[in-house]
Amino acid sequence: MDDTLLIREVRPWGGPAADIRIEGGRIAAIGANLAAPAGAQVMEGRGRIAIPGLVEAHTHLDKTLLGLPWYRNEVGPRLIDKIDNERRMKRALDIDPHRQSMRQALQSLGHGSTHIRSHVDVDTDHGMWGIEGVAATREKLRDLVHIELVAFPQSGLLVRPGTLELMDAALAAGAEVVGGLDPCAIDRDPKGHLDAVFGLAQKHGKPVDIHLHEPGEMGAFSMELIIERTRALGMAGRVVVSHAFCLGAPEMDALIEAIAEAGVAIMTTASPSRPVPPVLKLAKAGVVTCSGNDGIRDTWGPYGNGDMVERAMIVGLRNNLRRDDEVELGLRICTEGGARIMALPRYGLAEGCDADLVLVPAETVASLVVDRSRDRTVLRRGRVVAEGGVPVMAAP
Amino acid sequence: MDDTLLIREVRPWGGPAADIRIEGGRIAAIGANLAAPAGAQVMEGRGRIAIPGLVEAHTHLDKTLLGLPWYRNEVGPRLIDKIDNERRMKRALDIDPHRQSMRQALQSLGHGSTHIRSHVDVDTDHGMWGIEGVAATREKLRDLVHIELVAFPQSGLLVRPGTLELMDAALAAGAEVVGGLDPCAIDRDPKGHLDAVFGLAQKHGKPVDIHLHEPGEMGAFSMELIIERTRALGMAGRVVVSHAFCLGAPEMDALIEAIAEAGVAIMTTASPSRPVPPVLKLAKAGVVTCSGNDGIRDTWGPYGNGDMVERAMIVGLRNNLRRDDEVELGLRICTEGGARIMALPRYGLAEGCDADLVLVPAETVASLVVDRSRDRTVLRRGRVVAEGGVPVMAAP
Numbered sequence: 001m002d003d004t005l006l007i008r009e010v011r012p013w014g015g016p017a018a019d020i021r022i023e024g025g026r027i028a029a030i031g032a033n034l035a036a037p038a039g040a041q042v043m044e045g046r047g048r049i050a051i052p053g054l055v056e057a058h059t060h061l062d063k064t065l066l067g068l069p070w071y072r073n074e075v076g077p078r079l080i081d082k083i084d085n086e087r088r089m090k091r092a093l094d095i096d097p098h099r100q101s102m103r104q105a106l107q108s109l110g111h112g113s114t115h116i117r118s119h120v121d122v123d124t125d126h127g128m129w130g131i132e133g134v135a136a137t138r139e140k141l142r143d144l145v146h147i148e149l150v151a152f153p154q155s156g157l158l159v160r161p162g163t164l165e166l167m168d169a170a171l172a173a174g175a176e177v178v179g180g181l182d183p184c185a186i187d188r189d190p191k192g193h194l195d196a197v198f199g200l201a202q203k204h205g206k207p208v209d210i211h212l213h214e215p216g217e218m219g220a221f222s223m224e225l226i227i228e229r230t231r232a233l234g235m236a237g238r239v240v241v242s243h244a245f246c247l248g249a250p251e252m253d254a255l256i257e258a259i260a261e262a263g264v265a266i267m268t269t270a271s272p273s274r275p276v277p278p279v280l281k282l283a284k285a286g287v288v289t290c291s292g293n294d295g296i297r298d299t300w301g302p303y304g305n306g307d308m309v310e311r312a313m314i315v316g317l318r319n320n321l322r323r324d325d326e327v328e329l330g331l332r333i334c335t336e337g338g339a340r341i342m343a344l345p346r347y348g349l350a351e352g353c354d355a356d357l358v359l360v361p362a363e364t365v366a367s368l369v370v371d372r373s374r375d376r377t378v379l380r381r382g383r384v385v386a387e388g389g390v391p392v393m394a395a396p
Numbered sequence: 397m398d399d400t401l402l403i404r405e406v407r408p409w410g411g412p413a414a415d416i417r418i419e420g421g422r423i424a425a426i427g428a429n430l431a432a433p434a435g436a437q438v439m440e441g442r443g444r445i446a447i448p449g450l451v452e453a454h455t456h457l458d459k460t461l462l463g464l465p466w467y468r469n470e471v472g473p474r475l476i477d478k479i480d481n482e483r484r485m486k487r488a489l490d491i492d493p494h495r496q497s498m499r500q501a502l503q504s505l506g507h508g509s510t511h512i513r514s515h516v517d518v519d520t521d522h523g524m525w526g527i528e529g530v531a532a533t534r535e536k537l538r539d540l541v542h543i544e545l546v547a548f549p550q551s552g553l554l555v556r557p558g559t560l561e562l563m564d565a566a567l568a569a570g571a572e573v574v575g576g577l578d579p580c581a582i583d584r585d586p587k588g589h590l591d592a593v594f595g596l597a598q599k600h601g602k603p604v605d606i607h608l609h610e611p612g613e614m615g616a617f618s619m620e621l622i623i624e625r626t627r628a629l630g631m632a633g634r635v636v637v638s639h640a641f642c643l644g645a646p647e648m649d650a651l652i653e654a655i656a657e658a659g660v661a662i663m664t665t666a667s668p669s670r671p672v673p674p675v676l677k678l679a680k681a682g683v684v685t686c687s688g689n690d691g692i693r694d695t696w697g698p699y700g701n702g703d704m705v706e707r708a709m710i711v712g713l714r715n716n717l718r719r720d721d722e723v724e725l726g727l728r729i730c731t732e733g734g735a736r737i738m739a740l741p742r743y744g745l746a747e748g749c750d751a752d753l754v755l756v757p758a759e760t761v762a763s764l765v766v767d768r769s770r771d772r773t774v775l776r777r778g779r780v781v782a783e784g785g786v787p788v789m790a791a792p
Contacts, residue, residue, distance in 0.1 A: 070759040073719045272668035273716035301718040302766045303709065313699065317710075320669035322697040323469045363466040370698045 005382050006036045010045030012349045014365040017047060022355040025381030029351060045359060049368055052348050053114025053356035054308035055338025058242050058267045058292025061101035061118040062130040065297050068093060073302060079213065083155055086299045087125050097133025103395045104296055105137055108306035109145045110389040112358035112378045116145060117342055119152035119179055122170050124162045131170045144385045144393060148342060150209050152179035157196055158187045164196055171204040180210035183222045190222055198229045207238035219246025220255055227262040236263025240341050248275025260285040265341045269294045270318035279319045283329060290337035291315055308334045312369045327366040355382035401778050402432045406441030408745045410761040413443060418751040421777030425747060441755060445764055448744050449510025449752035450704035451734025454638050454663045454688025457497035457514040458526040461693050464489060469698060475609065479551055482695045483521050493529025499791045500692055501533055504702035505541045506785040508754035508774045512541060513738055515548035515575055518566050520558045527566045540781045540789060544738060546605050548575035553592055554583045560592055567600040576606035579618045586621055594625045603634035611671065615642025616651055623658040632659025636737050644671025656681040661737045665690045666714035675715045679725060686733035687711055704730045708765045723762040751778035
C-alpha cells in the first residue's frame with residue numbers, strides 16, 4: 001500500500017470539501033471522510049481548492065532566455081524583424097534548447113503545469129538542434145511533467161528550401177505534432193504550405209497545430225483552407241489553430257460555426273494588444289479552446305512567467321470576463337481545454353483519472369484566478385513534484 | 397542627526413550603483429560612496445533598483461470588497477447594470493467606505509504606492525458617506541501614504557437631482573478634485589454636465605478629472621467640449637480625462653494633438669478588453685499620461701491587487717511595448733506620469749525631492765516590470781513604511 005496517498009479536505013473545483021485517495025498514480029476515490037488504508041501516506045489539503053494539472057498548450061521551450069543575462073530588446077516592429085533577429089541571436093547568445101527548455105519546463109511545473117505542448121523551431125540554420133534539445137528535456141523530466149513537441153517551421157516552410165525535409169526528419173525523430181505558420185503572410189503560398197503540412201500529418205499519422213497570426217479576411221481565408229483539409233482528411237479533433245487573430249475581426253460568426261462543425265480547436269493567449277478569438281462565443285459554439293503563455297522572456301519580448309493561472313486571468317481581462325462563471329471558463333480553458341487538444345487520456349478530477357493535481361488556497365475558483373497564490377502543491381501521478389513554486393528538481 | 401538615513405548601493409532607475417542620503421525626509425544627496433554622518437541610520441540597498449514611489453492615479457478606495465466574503469458576480473453586461481447594482485450592494489454588503497479604503501490603501505502601500513488619487517462616489521442614496529469615510533482614511537494614513545479625493549458623481553450628476561449640491565458640499569468638505577462622468581452617455585446633456593463640472597472647479601479653485609468611457613465619435617465629441625473649456629478657463633495642466641477609450645478608435649491623431657496643445661492629461665488603465673489611448677503616440681505628442689488600477693475587487697469585477705508595477709506590465713502588454721525603452725515608458729507612466737497629474741511638489745529621484753522610494757530587486761527597469769518581485773522596501777519621506785508587501789500599519 002505504500003503508493004497510496006490520502007489527501008484530506010480539499011475542494012475539487014471549489015465545491016464541497018472532500019478527500020482524494022490516490023493509488024498507483026491514479027485517483028482511486030473522491031468523497032467525504034475517506035478512510036486512510038494502512039500504510040498510506042496522508043497529506044492535509046487545508047481546505048485548498050483542487051484543480052487538475054494546468055495545461056500549457058502553447059509555448060516555445062526551446063528559446064526562452066530564462067537564466068541568461070538580461071537581453072536588451074531593440075528589435076524592429078515587424079514580425080519578420082523578430083523572426084530574423086531570433087535566428088541570429090540563437091548562437092550569439094547561446095540559447096541552448098536543452099538547457100533553456102529545462103529551465104522553462106521546471107519553472108512552469110513550479111506554477112502547476114503538468115502538461116506542456118511546446119512548438120520547437122525547425123529551420124535550415126539550426127536543423128535539429130531544437131528538436132534534439134527539447135526531446136532530451138522531455139526524457140529527463142518524464143516523471144515530472146508531460147512534454148509534447150510540435151515541429152515548427154518558424155522561419156517559413158516553403159520559402160526556405162530544405163525546411164520540409166527537416167520537418168519530416170523531426171517527425172520521424174519523435175516530434176508528436178506537425179506545426180505550420182501563416183500560409184499567406186510568411187510562406188506566400190497558402191495552398192502549397194497547407195498541403196505540405198497536412199501531407200506530413202498524413203505521412204506520420206500525427207495531428208496538426210498551425211500558428212495563424214494573419215489578421216481579418218486574409219486569416220479567415222487561411223482558416224477556410226485549414227477547415228477544408230480537416231474535413232477532407234477526416235482530421236476532426238486533431239487540428240489546432242493557434243492565435244487565430246482573424247477571429248477577433250468583425251463578422252466572423254459564420255466562420256466560428258464552420259470551425260465548430262469541422263472539429264478544429266483554437267488556442268488563444270488572449271493577447272491584450274491584438275484582436276483575439278472571443279472565448280465566450282467559442283464556448284457557446286462548442287469550439288474546443290485552450291491557452292498558453294507563448295514565448296516567455298525571449299528575444300520577441302520580455303513578458304511571461306509560465307504561470308497558467310496568471311494566463312487564465314489574462315484570458316479573463318482580455319475577454320472582459322467579470323461574472324464568476326465567466327472567470328471560471330478562463331481556468332477551464334487553461335486546464336480542460338488544453339487536455340482536450342493534447343488528447344490526454346485519464347485527465348480530470350474523477351475516479352480513474354491520473355492524479356495530476358494542483359492545490360491552491362482560494363475561497364472560490366474565481367478568487368483562485370485573480371489572487372494567483374504561490375502557495376501551490378503540484379502532484380504528478382500522485383507524487384508531489386513542486387511546492388510553493390519550487391519543483392523537486394533544480395534547473396541547470 | 398537621527399533623522400538621517402544613508403541607503404547604501406542602490407541603482408536609481410537601474411543606472412549605476414549609488415548611495416542615497418536622506419535628511420529631514422528629503423533626499424539630501426545621491427552619489428557614489430557617500431559618508432554616513434555620525435548617528436545616521438544605514439540601510440543596505442543590496443544593489444536593488446530604486447524608483448520613486450509608485451503613483452496610483454485612478455482608483456476607487458471607497459468601494460473595494462477586500463477583506464469581505466467573496467462576492468459572487470452575476471451582474472448584467474451594461475454599464476448602468478453595474479452602476480445600479482453597486483449602489484444597491486453598498487448597504488446590502490456593508491461596503492463601509494472608511495474600513496474598505498483603509499484596507500485597499502494599505503495594500504497598495506505594501507506594493508509601493510506612496511500617492512493615491514481616489515475617486516469617491518457622491519450620490520443621493522449615500523450622500524457624503526464615501527467622502528467622509530475616505531477623508532478619515534486620508535487623515536489616519538497621512539504619514540504613510542498621500543491620498544487625494546475626487547468627488548465623483550458615479551450615478552450621474554444632472555440626471556439625479558440633488559447630486560450637484562452634494563458635489564459642492566464634498567468639495568467644500570475637502571475633496572481635492574472635481575469628478576465627472578460620461579457627459580453624453582450617462583448625463584444625456586454634455587453641455588450641461590461639463591458646465592456644471594467646470595463651474596464647480598472655478599468656484600472651488602480645484603482641478604478636474606472626468607471618467608470618459610464613451611467610445612469613438614461620441615467620446616471624441618465630449619473630449620472636444622472638455623478641451624474647449626480647459627482652454628477658455630486657462631486650466632491647462634489641471635484637467636485629466638480618465639479612460640478616454642475614444643482615443644483607441646481609428647483616426648484620432650488630430651484629437652491627440654489638440655489634447656496636447658490644451659494641456660489635458662490622460663489616465664489609462666490599459667484595459668485589455670477595450671479600445672485604449674495609445675501610450676506611445678501620447679508620449680510622442682507630449683501628452684502627460686498616468687495610470688491606475690481602477691476598481692480593485694469590487695462589484696464591477698474581481699480583478700486587481702493594487703500593484704502599480706503589475707499595472708505597468710499591463711500597460712506594456714496592452715500597448716505591445718516590447719523594447720526595453722518602451723517597457724520603461726510603462727513604469728514612468730505609473731510613477732512620474734501620476735506625479736504630474738497630482739502636481740506633486742518635490743517628486744522624483746533628485747536632491748531636494750521627498751524621499752518617497754521603492755527598492756526592488758531587478759537587473760534592469762524592464763525586468764523589474766515583468767518580474768514584479770514582492771521583495772520591496774517602501775519609504776515615505778525617508779521612513780520605511782512597508783517591507784515585502786507588508787505595511788507598518790495593520791488594516792482593519
